[in-house]
Amino acid sequence: MNYTKHIxxxxxxxxxxxxxxxLYLHKFRPEVRNEEDKSQQSIFASGTNVGLLAQELFRGGVNAEPPDAFSYHLSVAKTQQLIKEGANIIYEACFNYNGVLCAIDVLIKNSKKWYAFEVKGTTSVKSQHIMDAALQYHVITKSGIQLKDIFIVHLNNQYVRRGEISVQELFTKQSIHTQVKEQQKFIETKIEELKKVVADRIEPVVEVGKHCESPYPCDFTDYCWKNVKVQETKSEREEYINKEYLNEFFSELQYPLFYFDFETIMPAVPEFNISRPYQQIPFQYSLHIQRTKGSELEHKEFLGDGVSDPREALIKGLLGSVGNRGTIICWNKTFEVSRLKETARDFPQYRIQIYEVIERVVDLMIIFRKKMFYLPDFNESYSIKNVLPVLVPELSYSDLAIQKGGSASLTYSELKNQTEEIQIHQRKNLLEYCKLDTLAMVKILEKINKI
Ligand code: SF4
Known part of the structure; x- marks a missing residue:
């Protein structure tokens, strides 16, 4: 079979x-691409997992996937051969029409009619999915396969795992046939326009802007934004300290004080019993405790084993440590309280105790969000990562191996695949990171109190 290399x-x-x-930079200047972002790798990995799982919705298919990323011509040939031989279910069916290459996750023939299914690791159909599918529809139908319907298969956020994953309940199929057909004219015009960009080999002149982040973060931002002046603008808002508000805040605190922070993972496919797609699963906490005014700090912490469901051991540890009196201080309490409510829902045997704990939670961030304590160096931000270096410059995240919640989640998710030596090292990094989050709150509160 003659194969034309795709454009x-x-x-x-x-x-x-x-x-x-x-498109131009991707094709002709790959060396100026940003350093690969680890979190993007994780999204990609989670998407792959969802795609494989979704194949179980359509059992008994034949895979037309290429042996490697450079052999799509084999995949196109195999798809044609499978169709000729009368295959009814083809995974990763691949087509090349007029220089445009497209694969579709599942192609099905039922009563002599063809149906296409594209799997997405989201919990709804997004506008960019319609555009992807419109291109797939164009290439498949122009290749001679008349599609009776085309669907997006996405995760069902109402699904609760109970025992083994039920793929029938985990996924939802939504027809997008009408929307995709409406896009066909646009697709044809766009293909010609983009083929010209490739043929001309001239770097298009495009100003940077919001499109650099949407619908996907572009991987050439380092290159394009390097000459864009970053405005180091100092906030025009002046220093403001509302002592009355702060006094009231302090008067409501009751010893012992517990400074508390969760870290979470968000698996696309629920890993544990009684959990849903993308549910935030707390796997770690740090707790600094000050029993009385001026007393020495105590520290308690929890970190899951990286394999089993951490939630029950975590909540038992937390309930034991915070007892039944004293104020629990969080930064952005909505996050911690939401996780606690979800834990109460999923582990009802702890519901009463968890709701008693929730009653005791106060939000330190609120002081900064309401700008009741405002310094121009905060630059309008109330993130702990911005407030801490201004108020407590001697305490910094910059020396830590893990500096952001996203990296903590990724590190924890990968723990089970690491060697024992790396696991020990990464667990130490995770503990240090979460510990600094709560120590930061202790020091920030001390600082405000002095002022
Ligand atoms: S950074 Fe922005 S302007 Fe540059 S290639 Fe990406 S999207 Fe285009």
């Missing part, structure tokens, strides 16, 4: 729709 794939078409310069 555009679904990914490069999507890049080009976002920004023609991104």
């Amino acid at each position: 555009l794939s679904k990914s490069t078409f999507v890049y080009g729709c976002q920004c023609p310069k991104r």
